[in-house]
Amino acid sequence: MSTPSGPIAAVIERLRSALPHSQVLTDPAQLASYDCDGLLVHRVRPAVVALTDDAEQVRAAVQACADLDVPFVARGSGTGLSGGALPHADGVLIVMSGFREIKEISAADHRAVVDPGVINLSVTQASSPEGYYFAPDPSSQQICSIGGNVAENSGGAHCLKYGFTSNHVLAAEVVMPDGSAVRLGQRAPDAPGYDLLGAFVGSEGTLGVTTEVTVKLLRSAESVQTFLAGFESTDAAGAATSAIIAAGIVPAAIEMMDALAIEAAEAAVACNYPARAGAVLVVELDGPTVEVEAESLAAQQMCRDAGAFEIRLAADAEERAAIWRGRKSAFAAVGRISPDYIVQDGVIPRTKLSEVLHRMGELAAEKGVRVANVFHAGDGNLHPLVLFDGGVPGESERAEEVSGAILDLCLEHGGSITGEHGVGFDKAKHMPKMFTEVDLDTMQRVRCAFDPHGLSNPGKIYPTPRLCGEVPRKRSANDPNPYEGKAEIF
Amino acid sequence: MSTPSGPIAAVIERLRSALPHSQVLTDPAQLASYDCDGLLVHRVRPAVVALTDDAEQVRAAVQACADLDVPFVARGSGTGLSGGALPHADGVLIVMSGFREIKEISAADHRAVVDPGVINLSVTQASSPEGYYFAPDPSSQQICSIGGNVAENSGGAHCLKYGFTSNHVLAAEVVMPDGSAVRLGQRAPDAPGYDLLGAFVGSEGTLGVTTEVTVKLLRSAESVQTFLAGFESTDAAGAATSAIIAAGIVPAAIEMMDALAIEAAEAAVACNYPARAGAVLVVELDGPTVEVEAESLAAQQMCRDAGAFEIRLAADAEERAAIWRGRKSAFAAVGRISPDYIVQDGVIPRTKLSEVLHRMGELAAEKGVRVANVFHAGDGNLHPLVLFDGGVPGESERAEEVSGAILDLCLEHGGSITGEHGVGFDKAKHMPKMFTEVDLDTMQRVRCAFDPHGLSNPGKIYPTPRLCGEVPRKRSANDPNPYEGKAEIF
Numbered sequence: 001m002s003t004p005s006g007p008i009a010a011v012i013e014r015l016r017s018a019l020p021h022s023q024v025l026t027d028p029a030q031l032a033s034y035d036c037d038g039l040l041v042h043r044v045r046p047a048v049v050a051l052t053d054d055a056e057q058v059r060a061a062v063q064a065c066a067d068l069d070v071p072f073v074a075r076g077s078g079t080g081l082s083g084g085a086l087p088h089a090d091g092v093l094i095v096m097s098g099f100r101e102i103k104e105i106s107a108a109d110h111r112a113v114v115d116p117g118v119i120n121l122s123v124t125q126a127s128s129p130e131g132y133y134f135a136p137d138p139s140s141q142q143i144c145s146i147g148g149n150v151a152e153n154s155g156g157a158h159c160l161k162y163g164f165t166s167n168h169v170l171a172a173e174v175v176m177p178d179g180s181a182v183r184l185g186q187r188a189p190d191a192p193g194y195d196l197l198g199a200f201v202g203s204e205g206t207l208g209v210t211t212e213v214t215v216k217l218l219r220s221a222e223s224v225q226t227f228l229a230g231f232e233s234t235d236a237a238g239a240a241t242s243a244i245i246a247a248g249i250v251p252a253a254i255e256m257m258d259a260l261a262i263e264a265a266e267a268a269v270a271c272n273y274p275a276r277a278g279a280v281l282v283v284e285l286d287g288p289t290v291e292v293e294a295e296s297l298a299a300q301q302m303c304r305d306a307g308a309f310e311i312r313l314a315a316d317a318e319e320r321a322a323i324w325r326g327r328k329s330a331f332a333a334v335g336r337i338s339p340d341y342i343v344q345d346g347v348i349p350r351t352k353l354s355e356v357l358h359r360m361g362e363l364a365a366e367k368g369v370r371v372a373n374v375f376h377a378g379d380g381n382l383h384p385l386v387l388f389d390g391g392v393p394g395e396s397e398r399a400e401e402v403s404g405a406i407l408d409l410c411l412e413h414g415g416s417i418t419g420e421h422g423v424g425f426d427k428a429k430h431m432p433k434m435f436t437e438v439d440l441d442t443m444q445r446v447r448c449a450f451d452p453h454g455l456s457n458p459g460k461i462y463p464t465p466r467l468c469g470e471v472p473r474k475r476s477a478n479d480p481n482p483y484e485g486k487a488e489i490f
Numbered sequence: 491m492s493t494p495s496g497p498i499a500a501v502i503e504r505l506r507s508a509l510p511h512s513q514v515l516t517d518p519a520q521l522a523s524y525d526c527d528g529l530l531v532h533r534v535r536p537a538v539v540a541l542t543d544d545a546e547q548v549r550a551a552v553q554a555c556a557d558l559d560v561p562f563v564a565r566g567s568g569t570g571l572s573g574g575a576l577p578h579a580d581g582v583l584i585v586m587s588g589f590r591e592i593k594e595i596s597a598a599d600h601r602a603v604v605d606p607g608v609i610n611l612s613v614t615q616a617s618s619p620e621g622y623y624f625a626p627d628p629s630s631q632q633i634c635s636i637g638g639n640v641a642e643n644s645g646g647a648h649c650l651k652y653g654f655t656s657n658h659v660l661a662a663e664v665v666m667p668d669g670s671a672v673r674l675g676q677r678a679p680d681a682p683g684y685d686l687l688g689a690f691v692g693s694e695g696t697l698g699v700t701t702e703v704t705v706k707l708l709r710s711a712e713s714v715q716t717f718l719a720g721f722e723s724t725d726a727a728g729a730a731t732s733a734i735i736a737a738g739i740v741p742a743a744i745e746m747m748d749a750l751a752i753e754a755a756e757a758a759v760a761c762n763y764p765a766r767a768g769a770v771l772v773v774e775l776d777g778p779t780v781e782v783e784a785e786s787l788a789a790q791q792m793c794r795d796a797g798a799f800e801i802r803l804a805a806d807a808e809e810r811a812a813i814w815r816g817r818k819s820a821f822a823a824v825g826r827i828s829p830d831y832i833v834q835d836g837v838i839p840r841t842k843l844s845e846v847l848h849r850m851g852e853l854a855a856e857k858g859v860r861v862a863n864v865f866h867a868g869d870g871n872l873h874p875l876v877l878f879d880g881g882v883p884g885e886s887e888r889a890e891e892v893s894g895a896i897l898d899l900c901l902e903h904g905g906s907i908t909g910e911h912g913v914g915f916d917k918a919k920h921m922p923k924m925f926t927e928v929d930l931d932t933m934q935r936v937r938c939a940f941d942p943h944g945l946s947n948p949g950k951i952y953p954t955p956r957l958c959g960e961v962p963r964k965r966s967a968n969d970p971n972p973y974e975g976k977a978e979i980f
Contacts, residue, residue: 108736153680183926183929184932188870189837192908193925193952196689199688201685248621347680348678416681436672447684449938450935461683
């Protein structure tokens with residue numbers, strides 16, 4: 001590696017004057033451990049890593065980049081699955097994981113104020129003594145950061161009932177790509193002016209970097225019931241899911257696993273799911289005890305009516321954890337039955353579940369790869385795991401093909417190329433399948449409004465960066481205040 | 491009135507070629523009936539009114555304005571309370587109230603697709619046979635339009651539990667201020683790319699005009715219970731509200747009225763609320779029967795514990811309607827006890843309710859005007875009615891002063907200048923009290939991205955329009971695709 005020169009050398013100098021020297025990494029061996037996020041398949045070594053632990057350091061890093069026209073990428077815990085935190089080879093990676101103080105837990109008005117590096121689960125741990133919790137629960141919640149959740153608009157098993165991160169973030173302090181600090185949103189509901197917080201949440205780092213997040217806390221449910229239902233097929237499990245939702249019951253979660261996913265979980269954590277099940281559902285209901293008990297009974301009956309041959313209701317927290325263990329281990333467990341795999345993330349209307357799963361099975365058979373399915377059945381968010389052996393020539397290419405074809409399948413059925421993992425670097429190429437030129441241009445206009453120089457996480461979400469100047473900006477000759485002297489008070 | 495000339499004459503010609511002649515109004519007498527919205531105090535006669543009844547007509551009208559650099563204002567039913575649909579004297583008023591077909595009610599996936607002029611209540615009426623309803627319920631719901639709800643991000647008595655319009659809109663077709671058509675959002679949850687729909691909802695017509703709205707339908711609750719509780723003071727009613735929320739109960743609505751508001755409602759509709767009450771609460775709970783019954787009993791007990799001297803539980807739909815009659819008539823009813831009044835709209839943290847009401851009482855006494863309070867107590871959204879007699883010299887000015895001071899009071903207590911009526915023309919001057927220069931600049935950047943010529947509802951929301959060119963737009967020399975040849979697939 002050559003010694004940095006030009007703008008990067010100048011940025012490094014600026015970073016060293018703003019941060020302790022030990023927090024500015026340029027040693028290639030150190031940089032190597034930041035070359036990817038949880039997606040692993042794409043790797044780029046950044047030019048420099050800045051380990052920040054407060055807002056001032058983040059602001060200084062962004063300001064240095066803005067002044068010297070150097071791109072930057074913010075990274076939380078690096079657990080993202082779409083390459084959203086993939087570094088820029090000629091840029092700064094701003095690592096926020098050390099920037100993690102919980103500033104305020106205010107039970108009375110259901111609010112918490114946290115640094116972006118705070119771990120998702122820590123918010124719940126800090127508020128549970130007062131009877132509250134933070135609802136978004138991505139499966140990485142023990143390690144992922146709130147800042148990353150905001151960037152990716154993270155979901156989780158319980159977003160069927162409670163919504164995504166955007167439903168739980170009330171305000172954010174943001175460093176804009178030009179270095180200025182701005183506050184988006186407010187503690188009270190429905191702030192006047194444009195809801196730019198809504199646009200910022202899920203913008204995957206392309207509109208700036210958050211330095212403080214105000215989130216909503218929910219009251220812990222009085223009661224929780226979780227049951228596992230074994231079915232002969234995914235069709236039967238899908239029919240049970242539809243029946244539950246159609247009855248107006250909104251479970252906290254309805255998760256489905258197919259036979260191959262069950263086999264993997266069994267191999268990894270011996271979860272002891274019903275033998276020979278073609279599919280299982282994990283159904284969780286929460287709320288007031290009287291409601292939970294009535295709805296749980298009704299949902300169990302619907303499962304039986306749809307053909308469930310075994311139902312296990314967790315009698316206590318330990319049994320509940322045992323049921324969840326199989327589901328939560330599923331992604332990692334696939335490693336026990338396949339040397340390599342791709343985690344896909346797509347959405348379909350719930351009503352198309354059966355049809356899409358069948359087509360997916362046909363696709364996999366055609367290409368000679370196996371697909372395990374683990375997904376949020378309640379909201380049609382699929383997570384197919386495409387298994388392959390990278391050591392067998394041609395297999396990784398076939399797996400990639402199947403993985404891409406699954407997204408096309410989602411789109412054909414009126415769905416989406418991502419449910420909760422984001423577009424990042426990985427899926428930018430698929431965006432034109434979902435959006436028209438005008439739709440993408442409209443997003444680009446907003447990108448240019450926030451980041452005219454294209455410095456903030458460039459190359460993510462959008463496939464073909466355009467010159468910001470292409471958007472016409474002629475100013476009309478209108479009166480700056482069209483009401484002056486014309487409006488009357490009666 | 492002189493014959494139109496210049497760009498307006500050209501726009502009128504374009505409108506007449508795109509719309510039936512009877513739908514292009516230029517007669518001053520006809521124009522006069524469109525000179526204000528529900529706020530009434532500000533009046534501006536538009537240069538021309540275009541009565542549209544389909545998307546193509548709206549698009550043609552906007553395109554004509556864009557081509558000829560003429561401002562336009564879209565108007566639904568004209569029930570807004572912040573002057574958001576106040577016309578532009580040199581512009582086109584695009585009236586959407588005739589553009590009102592319900593295109594699709596899809597119970598299976600809880601969706602409806604409607605034209606923007608569709609009346610709010612019509613969506614519920616169309617979906618109720620299948621057991622569904624549209625949740626946002628502004629008090630004007632029998633007449634206000636979905637397009638107006640989207641523009642203002644309307645709330646209602648039940649948004650405590652169900653959220654604002656933005657929580658119930660999934661997608662919108664939008665004509666951008668340059669005439670291009672764009673689709674924001676999607677039917678499935680969590681669309682990739684920026685959530686521009688979130689920014690569009692509540693942008694009060696400044697980012698374009700919607701021509702189709704896809705909304706979420708909710709399953710009608712199995713059970714509803716409504717009770718009225720009489721208290722000696724607003725303090726006691728406020729304490730009951732806090733106790734209910736703190737217990738984790740989320741009623742569909744908790745509405746408070748103070749003595750003066752009760753007096754007005756009594757005079758207008760003889761609602762027979764508890765005699766001598768210093769305040770009443772209307773509490774409504776909905777959901778599964780078992781939950782509603784248990785929570786209603788608990789909430790009634792909390793009211794008693796806080797000092798309620800009378801509680802009336804509605805035994806049937808008729809009694810429920812009788813309880814709501816007083817609350818729903820309150821705004822109009824104030825006309826029975828005062829020749830004139832200002833409806834204010836502000837938000838405070840629920841925990842500050844008592845303090846703010848006392849300060850408000852002092853303010854009113856100092857200025858010698860009366861203030862009646864009707865509000866969504868559950869989420870701290872106040873609707874003070876400042877009563878005055880426009881015939882008494884100086885009274886309207888004193889009322890205006892009190893009305894403005896109430897907003898300052900909200901801000902001092904960490905609240906907001908509007909809860910659900912929007913900023914519109916009326917409150918634009920207050921925006922700098924809530925937002926820093928940088929915050930406002932950031933919103934302005936987005937405004938310029940959508941509407942660089944400042945044609946779409948100019949003069950609303952933002953106090954000081956700036957030249958869009960003032961935002962720097964230098965393009966960096968970065969590689970357009972920073973990953974080309976650098977990212978590897980492992």
